[in-house]
Amino acid sequence: MSDLQKDPRLSQTERDAVQGVIDRALDASKDDGRNGIAAAIVSGDQILEIGENEVNALTDPTKHAEMVVLAAVTQRLDRKQLSECTLISSLQPCEMCLSAMRFAGISRVIYCAQQENVAEKYFVFPKFGISDFVNAGAPFTHIGGIEEAAVIHLYEDGDE
Numbered sequence: 594m595s596d597l598q599k600d601p602r603l604s605q606t607e608r609d610a611v612q613g614v615i616d617r618a619l620d621a622s623k624d625d626g627r628n629g630i631a632a633a634i635v636s637g638d639q640i641l642e643i644g645e646n647e648v649n650a651l652t653d654p655t656k657h658a659e660m661v662v663l664a665a666v667t668q669r670l671d672r673k674q675l676s677e678c679t680l681i682s683s684l685q686p687c688e689m690c691l692s693a694m695r696f697a698g699i700s701r702v703i704y705c706a707q708q709e710n711v712a713e714k715y716f717v718f719p720k721f722g723i724s725d726f727v728n729a730g731a732p733f734t735h736i737g738g739i740e741e742a743a744v745i746h747l748y749e750d751g752d753e
Contacts (some may be wrong), residue, residue, distance in 0.1 A: 604638075613631075613691065614658075618645070631683045644662040658682060676700065682705070705741050707746045
């Protein structure tokens, strides 16, 4: 059994979603037209969406993987409130994505690669960490470094 499957902080559905975003990020990283960053939204025992970064594909700097899945789920459910959901990402969400997550009411985020271990280019305000977000507003749960070794090579040099 892998470390991911043993992690008691995550539900089985969250574990499955983590594996799904890792697989999607690794697959996307092999294609020059795609970015190897993926995200998912989970609710209860369902993975509602898994998507990937579409910044290059759509020439839109707001199409981060987290924003893509947030938009897909809110549109499909026809509501903007996702307070029962968890956001999962292969890379710690940036400032924009954390803000969007909180605007959607999501108070739990799980991610693989952690800000302190990746290139600064992934964060507009690299000195502003996730704990600053937790302390600045309504508290939320963040669990980082989950299966980080599987994806860190994508982000440590800022090539992805």
